[in-house]
Structure formats: C-alpha cells, structure tokens
Amino acid sequence: MLGLLxxxxxxxxxxxxxxxxxxxxxxxxxxxALLGAGFVTDEGNDAFTGGRPANRFAxxxxxxxxxxxxxxxxxxxxxxxxxxSAILARGQLSLDIADGPxxxxxxxxxxxxxxxVEADGADTTLAGVGLGLPGPVEHSSGRLNHPPIMPxxxxxxxxxxxEHEFGVPVLVDNEVNLMALxxxxxxxxxxxxxxxxxVATGIGSGFISNxxxxxxAVGAAGxxxxxxxxxxxxxxxxxxxxxxxxxxxxxxxxxATLRAKGIEAHANDDVVDLVQSGNVAAGLAVRxxxxxxxxxxxxxxxxxxxxxxxxxxxxxxxxxALLAGVREAIYHRSLPLATGGLRIVRSRAGEDAGVLxxxxxxxxxxxxxxxxxxxxx
Amino acid sequence: MLGLLxxxxxxxxxxxxxxxxxxxxxxxxxxxALLGAGFVTDEGNDAFTGGRPANRFAxxxxxxxxxxxxxxxxxxxxxxxxxxSAILARGQLSLDIADGPxxxxxxxxxxxxxxxVEADGADTTLAGVGLGLPGPVEHSSGRLNHPPIMPxxxxxxxxxxxEHEFGVPVLVDNEVNLMALxxxxxxxxxxxxxxxxxVATGIGSGFISNxxxxxxAVGAAGxxxxxxxxxxxxxxxxxxxxxxxxxxxxxxxxxATLRAKGIEAHANDDVVDLVQSGNVAAGLAVRxxxxxxxxxxxxxxxxxxxxxxxxxxxxxxxxxALLAGVREAIYHRSLPLATGGLRIVRSRAGEDAGVLxxxxxxxxxxxxxxxxxxxxx
Numbered sequence: 001m002l003g004l005l006x007x008x009x010x011x012x013x014x015x016x017x018x019x020x021x022x023x024x025x026x027x028x029x030x031x032x033a034l035l036g037a038g039f040v041t042d043e044g045n046d047a048f049t050g051g052r053p054a055n056r057f058a059x060x061x062x063x064x065x066x067x068x069x070x071x072x073x074x075x076x077x078x079x080x081x082x083x084x085s086a087i088l089a090r091g092q093l094s095l096d097i098a099d100g101p102x103x104x105x106x107x108x109x110x111x112x113x114x115x116x117v118e119a120d121g122a123d124t125t126l127a128g129v130g131l132g133l134p135g136p137v138e139h140s141s142g143r144l145n146h147p148p149i150m151p152x153x154x155x156x157x158x159x160x161x162x163e164h165e166f167g168v169p170v171l172v173d174n175e176v177n178l179m180a181l182x183x184x185x186x187x188x189x190x191x192x193x194x195x196x197x198x199v200a201t202g203i204g205s206g207f208i209s210n211x212x213x214x215x216x217a218v219g220a221a222g223x224x225x226x227x228x229x230x231x232x233x234x235x236x237x238x239x240x241x242x243x244x245x246x247x248x249x250x251x252x253x254x255x256a257t258l259r260a261k262g263i264e265a266h267a268n269d270d271v272v273d274l275v276q277s278g279n280v281a282a283g284l285a286v287r288x289x290x291x292x293x294x295x296x297x298x299x300x301x302x303x304x305x306x307x308x309x310x311x312x313x314x315x316x317x318x319x320x321a322l323l324a325g326v327r328e329a330i331y332h333r334s335l336p337l338a339t340g341g342l343r344i345v346r347s348r349a350g351e352d353a354g355v356l357x358x359x360x361x362x363x364x365x366x367x368x369x370x371x372x373x374x375x376x377x
Numbered sequence: 378m379l380g381l382l383x384x385x386x387x388x389x390x391x392x393x394x395x396x397x398x399x400x401x402x403x404x405x406x407x408x409x410a411l412l413g414a415g416f417v418t419d420e421g422n423d424a425f426t427g428g429r430p431a432n433r434f435a436x437x438x439x440x441x442x443x444x445x446x447x448x449x450x451x452x453x454x455x456x457x458x459x460x461x462s463a464i465l466a467r468g469q470l471s472l473d474i475a476d477g478p479x480x481x482x483x484x485x486x487x488x489x490x491x492x493x494v495e496a497d498g499a500d501t502t503l504a505g506v507g508l509g510l511p512g513p514v515e516h517s518s519g520r521l522n523h524p525p526i527m528p529x530x531x532x533x534x535x536x537x538x539x540e541h542e543f544g545v546p547v548l549v550d551n552e553v554n555l556m557a558l559x560x561x562x563x564x565x566x567x568x569x570x571x572x573x574x575x576v577a578t579g580i581g582s583g584f585i586s587n588x589x590x591x592x593x594a595v596g597a598a599g600x601x602x603x604x605x606x607x608x609x610x611x612x613x614x615x616x617x618x619x620x621x622x623x624x625x626x627x628x629x630x631x632x633a634t635l636r637a638k639g640i641e642a643h644a645n646d647d648v649v650d651l652v653q654s655g656n657v658a659a660g661l662a663v664r665x666x667x668x669x670x671x672x673x674x675x676x677x678x679x680x681x682x683x684x685x686x687x688x689x690x691x692x693x694x695x696x697x698a699l700l701a702g703v704r705e706a707i708y709h710r711s712l713p714l715a716t717g718g719l720r721i722v723r724s725r726a727g728e729d730a731g732v733l734x735x736x737x738x739x740x741x742x743x744x745x746x747x748x749x750x751x752x753x754x
Binding site: 023205223226296303304306336341 | 398399400401403407513522523570582584586587589591592593594595596597598599600601603604673676677679680681682683684712713714715717718719
C-alpha cells in the first residue's frame with residue numbers, strides 16, 4: 001500500500017482496497033499503523049464525489065528525515081533530507097580522509113547535530129543515516145574493503161559507530177556509487193543503464209544496471225582510479241603503484257602538470273579557475289585528462305553498453321574541455337553499436353549528487369516492504 | 378500468491394491468507410482462477426492437522442510448456458521445457474545462421490513441431506517461445522541490431538513471425554545472454570554478479586547484475602567478440618575489421634592456427650578432440666586463446682567486479698587449457714581487489730545453458746505479476 005502511495009497521488013480507502021486487493025480489515029489495520037507512524041497523512045475529503053465524502057490518504061515524505069553525507073578525499077557535504085530526497089539543510093566541511101575513521105566520523109556527527117539544531121522547524125524523527133565514503137565499501141556490512149587512500153579505515157565498523165550514536169539504521173556505500181544513484185534517481189530516471197564518472201582528487205565511477213546500483217561482488221565495481229592508464233606508465237600513485245589513471249588524470253595530477261609548466265595550480269579549484277579564465281595550457285591538460293579517462297572507460301562502454309555516461313566531480317566544472325576529451329577517446333575506441341546512441345553529458349545533480357544518492361539509499365531501505373512490515377508489526 | 382507458491386511448498390487456504398494478507402473473497406477468486414488455468418493444483422489434504430482437514434495448493438510447473446531454442450552460428454539446440462525449466466524433449470540441428478531468418482526460423486519451427494509430437498504425453502499447452510540468437514538483440518522488440526555475422530537478420534521481425542506461427546508470447550534475446558541466465562538460474566543461483574563467456578565459433582559474454590540479466594542500452598552488453606585483441610592486430614575478421622578477439626581466439630581461429638602448423642583441424646570439435654588426445658600444439662593454441670580472451674575481459678573484471686567468470690561454449694570442452702589461459706591473463710591484468718575472491722570456472726549447465734536460459738526468460742515473463750493478472754482477469 002505504501003508502495004502505491006509513493007507516486008504522490010492521494011487515494012481513498014475504496015481506491016486502496018481496489019488497487020491492493022487487501023481485505024477491508026487488513027487495510028484498516030495497516031492504514032492505522034501507517035497513520036500512527038506518520039508515513040501516511042489523512043488529507044480529508046476536499047473531493048466530494050457524491051454520497052458519503054471519502055477521506056483521501058497520502059504519503060508523507062516529511063515523516064522522517066535522513067542524515068546524509070558525501071565524503072570525498074578532502075571534503076564532505078553533509079545534509080538533512082526528507083524521504084523524497086528534498087534537502088532540508090546542508091553544509092560543507094574540509095577534512096582529510098587520511099586522518100582515519102574516528103576523527104572524520106566525529107566531525108560528521110558534529111556537523112549533523114548542528115544541522116539538526118538549524119532545521120529544528122522540520123520534523124526531526126530520524127529514519128536513518130546514509131554515508132558515502134571514498135573507497136570500496138562492502139555494502140552489506142558497511143565496512144571498507146582495502147581502501148587505497150584511507151589509512152586506518154580498512155575493516156573499521158563504520159555502521160556500528162554511527163548506529164551507536166543515532167540509534168537508527170546506518171547505510172554505507174562508496175561515494176561514487178551514491179553519486180551515480182543520485183544522478184539516476186533525480187536527474188536521469190529514464191536511463192536504466194548508466195555510468196557516472198567522478199573526476200576530482202580521486203577518479204571513480206558508479207554503474208546503474210536495470211535501474212539498480214551495480215556494486216559488484218566486493219563493492220569494487222566502477223573502481224577505475226587505479227587501472228593502468230594508456231599513457232605515462234611511470235607516474236607514481238599514492239596507492240603505491242605507478243601509472244594509475246588517478247596518477248595522470250585527477251585534479252592533483254593536472255595541477256602538477258601545470259606547475260611543471262610554471263603555472264601556479266595547487267587545488268582542483270585552481271585548475272577549474274584557470275580553464276574558466278581561458279588559460280590554454282590548463283584547457284589542454286584537462287582535455288588530455290578527459291582522453292585518459294575515456295581510454296580507460298572505452299572497453300567497458302563496449303561491454304556494459306550504457307545509455308549515457310555522466311561526468312561529474314569538481315573537475316566537471318572546468319566545462320567542455322573535460323567532456324570533449326572523454327568523448328574523443330570513447331568514440332575512437334569503443335564498438336560502434338555501443339556508442340551509436342550513447343550520450344556523454346555533464347552531471348545534472350552537480351555537487352549534491354552524492355547526498356541525493358545517500359538520501360535515495362536510506363529511502364530505499366526504510367520504505368522497503370520488509371522494513372515497513374517489521375516496523376508496523 | 379503465485380509468487381509465494383513458486384518456492385514449491387504447498388499451502389492451505391489459511392496459510393495463503395496469512396502470508397498474502399488478501400481478503401478471503403479475493404483469495405478465493407484468485408485461487409479459483411489459478412486452479413482453472415492449471416497453474417495451481419489442489420494437492421488434497423494428506424496432512425490432517427486436527428479439526429477440519431485443509432486442502433493444500435501447489436504450483437504446477439507442468440501447466441504450460443515453452444518452446445525454446447539456442448541458436449549459434451552453425452548449430453542450434455531446440456527443446457520443450459516445463460515452467461521450472463525441466464527439459465521435456467530436446468533436439469540438435471546443424472544450420473548456417475547466414476542463410477537468413479526465413480529458412481532458419483522455418484527449420485526451428487519444424488523441429489519444435491516434431492518435438493511437440495514426440496512429447497505428446499506431456500501437457501502441451503504453450504506458455505511462450507524463447508529464442509536465443511547469435512547477435513545483439515533489442516530485447517523489448519525482439520529485433521536484431523546490426524548483427525555482424527547474420528546477413529538478412531537486421532531489423533527482421535523475429536517475434537511477429539513466431540507469434541503468427543504459435544499464437545503465444547515470443548521472447549528473443551542474445552544467445553550468450555540466455556546462456557548466462559541459464560547458468561545463473563540453474564547452476565549458480567547464489568552468485569548475483571556473474572560474467573558468462575561463450576567460446577565457440579563466435580565469442581561473446583553475458584552479465585548478471587544483482588541477479589538480473591544486464592542487457593545494456595541496445596542489447597549490446599557483453600559483446601566482446603569484436604573488441605580488438607591485444608596481439609595480432611592484422612588477422613581479418615568476418616565482420617570486416619581486423620584483429621577482433623573472435624578473429625584470433627575463436628574455434629575457427631584456433632583451427633586455422635593449427636592448420637598453419639600442418640595439423641588437420643577444421644571444426645571446433647576437431648580442436649577439442651586434438652586437445653583431449655594430448656596434442657601439444659593444440660593445447661598451447663587453446664591456452665593462448667584463453668589468454669587473449671582473459672586480456673579482453675581483464676579490465677572489465679576490474680570495473681564490473683563479478684563473483685565468478687563462467688567459461689562455456691564448445692571450446693570449454695577442451696578442458697583446463699582454455700581456463701588456465703583465461704585465469705593467467707585475468708589475474709595478471711585485473712585489480713587485486715576485484716580478483717581476490719574471483720572464481721573462474723567451467724560452465725555447469727553445459728550445452729543446455731542456452732535453452733535453460735530461454736526457459737527461464739519465458740517463465741519470468743509468463744509468471745510476472747502483470748501477465749498473470751491480465752490472464753486471470
């Protein structure tokens with residue numbers, strides 16, 4: 001019944017009985033439970049249909065809120081969201097993921113608590129916590145699985161720490177997976193086979209298959225940052241190998257290329273600013289990074305046959321230079337059938353993609369039939 | 378309710394009401410309709426539980442049969458299957474897919490009709506037709522999409538032709554996709570992220586993501602046969618390009634390699650026979666083909682992060698040589714995290730994988746809630 005109401009259309013008892021096939025007594029019990037839990041509201045009877053006026057019932061997206069965060073290598077977006085992914089409050093943090101789990105999670109907890117105070121006008125009954133982290137996550141346990149840039153996090157019980165703090169379900173996933181889920185659920189809901197690429201301090205991708213996040217056997221799906229790039233196999237990577245895609249095409253790698261040419265560039269934003277201000281060397285370096293990324297993605301485009309590739313992350317703000325490089329390499333190297341209708345576009349959910357995905361992850365869990373049934377019984 | 382009974386456990390009316398929440402009147406109507414359609418049988422009351430004996434109802438997999446075929450480049454397996462994928466009758470055909478759709482489909486129709494006569498003892502009410510073809514198929518329309526080795530098939534209305542013939546739903550997919558679905562549903566049901574590779578006259582692969590076939594935007598997912606292989610970029614391929622994986626590592630390519638060494642080998646079976654009889658050159662050539670295939674798959678293993686790679690097709694019968702080559706290349710070239718728990722194993726469903734997948738495809742369609750509801754209303 002809740003699944004039916006998620007489309008946003010209010011319905012009368014008679015309509016709910018007709019559309020679910022539930023017994024009148026079963027429907028009454030479930031409706032009372034959902035009303036009691038606040039998930040459904042009685043909208044009254046503004047539509048008088050002849051005979052006795054019939055009250056209509058609607059899904060209440062504000063019944064619960066989620067605490068969500070999208071944590072990258074050097075910064076995090078934290079937010080409070082409603083069950084329809086509406087962002088009720090939002091904040092940004094600078095951090096260093098290499099500080100380890102305890103200090104990073106402590107900062108997130110402080111930020112969430114501050115947002116809860118700020119959003120005190122909203123209904124603040126917590127539904128759950130949704131967290132994206134910049135490494136391979138075993139989604140079923142919420143544990144990191146040998147993350148290359150996150151010393152101290154391997155196997156750490158992220159979920160237990162946050163469940164202890166907030167007393168609600170905690171869901172953890174790779175931040176790029178959540179970015180993909182955010183783009184899919186809010187910006188590209190018709191494209192059921194999608195690859196979303198993040199280009200920032202790290203490089204990663206997330207796959208949507210048949211409308212569902214493809215996480216892979218150990219949560220490593222889409223982990224393209226440490227695949228060997230086609231050019232320049234000698235550049236050292238912070239993971240310990242050389243020639244990784246991240247080592248040649250990430251924001252820091254582009255900044256290093258520019259510094260070697262005598263151009264001042266340190267942070268990702270410096271690179272973006274240079275490109276936007278028309279610096280030719282920066283434009284060329286970003287385009288080459290796009291080609292490097294496209295080269296690595298090309299074979300997977302042939303094999304995964306996505307409807308679209310969505311390019312996001314800080315560097316996507318550099319504009320068409322990055323996309324042009326990605327397009328050039330993919331159209332050059334992928335099979336014609338797989339690229340015939342392929343769209344290669346810039347992120348639409350933008351900087352919020354990760355937290356929107358985290359909100360969708362919490363919603364999918366909290367409103368899953370088994371969780372709702374358990375809560376109401 | 379049918380979804381509940383698919384687990385094979387018979388249930389009483391009271392159990393069905395308790396487990397579905399349906400109103401008694403709704404349950405009675407649906408049960409009568411399912412009994413009338415034969416999908417459910419009344420098992421009687423062999424379990425006397427005190428008080429009034431309660432009849433138990435069970436799913437009847439023999440209520441309908443599917444006509445299924447797995448069509449490769451040079452031969453086809455045709456079968457009649459029950460709704461639980463049990464094979465009731467089976468046959469083999471030699472054919473040439475390049476003869477075009479009319480003659481090939483006519484041969485399949487003749488073969489199916491002969492099997493129906495042979496299986497006349499079985500209940501022969503048709504549920505549907507499930508067909509696997511050796512090219513990219515747009516599953517929603519059943520049309521081939523620029524198949525490289527199937528002249529005359531591009532855009533041909535396969536589904537309309539067979540629906541006209543049999544008057545039941547017709548489902549068409551790529552034969553390697555169906556092989557993947559067959560391996561998953563019958564042999565590896567716990568491995569929800571699977572890559573199945575077919576090595577025969579052609580080379581292809583099928584992906585299972587979250588337990589669902591990943592077909593891709595235009596049905597081209599898993600189409601690895603015409604990706605450029607790492608070695609020998611000059612060998613001409615029948616698709617018109619050079620250096621395709623199929624041109625260097627398929628059965629005919631291995632046979633050509635052996636002939637160039639003065640060894641008599643023409644069909645795939647010749648290659649398999651040579652390897653099984655201990656011919657060293659044949660063993661080495663098959664192992665090299667395995668390496669070529671592994672090289673092409675390696676990057677996708679890093680990105681798709683499957684639980685297992687299942688190797689099937691005629692050449693898989695050559696034994697460990699092929700698997701050893703695939704393993705060598707994948708472990709050499711894929712990311713450690715993606716290969717840590719990866720299993721690379723030989724097909725278990727064997728030659729029946731394709732028809733078992735076609736049977737699963739028909740079952741998934743025929744027993745989908747919307748189709749069942751429509752049929753019963």
